Amino acid sequence: MSLLLEKKKKTYRLRMIEAFDKGSFICPHCHREMDLVEVWHADYGFIYHYMENMESIKTMRRINLEQKQRAG
Structure with missing residues (x-):
């Protein structure tokens, strides 16, 4: 039961979307999405x-x- 009540940790990508309305990094050289x-x-x-x-x-x-x- 306690596992159901425990909040799930937010991912970095989700935090970026919430804070900046933008969820990805784009490489300035190849213009592909980068991962943290x-x-x-x-x-x-x-x-x-x-x-x-x-x-x-x-x-x-x-x-x-x-x-x-x-x-x-």
């Missing part, structure tokens, strides 16, 4: 990665966080 692969923040690390639900990405993030915490 990742968003990186200097303090927070990966904010978004297209493979974020994959176990290998979760493991990599955990290792990076542990290394950052050890470094202070």
Whole structure:
């Protein structure tokens, strides 16, 4: 039951459409639609990665966080 009540996380593309009424990036060279692969923040690390639900990405993030915490 709690799974039904939980809000589904919005995708980056959906957030762009809601904010700017435009949902895609167009390559200035070939004019094809581009996909967002990742968003990186200097303090927070990966904010978004297209493979974020994959176990290998979760493991990599955990290792990076542990290394950052050890470094202070």
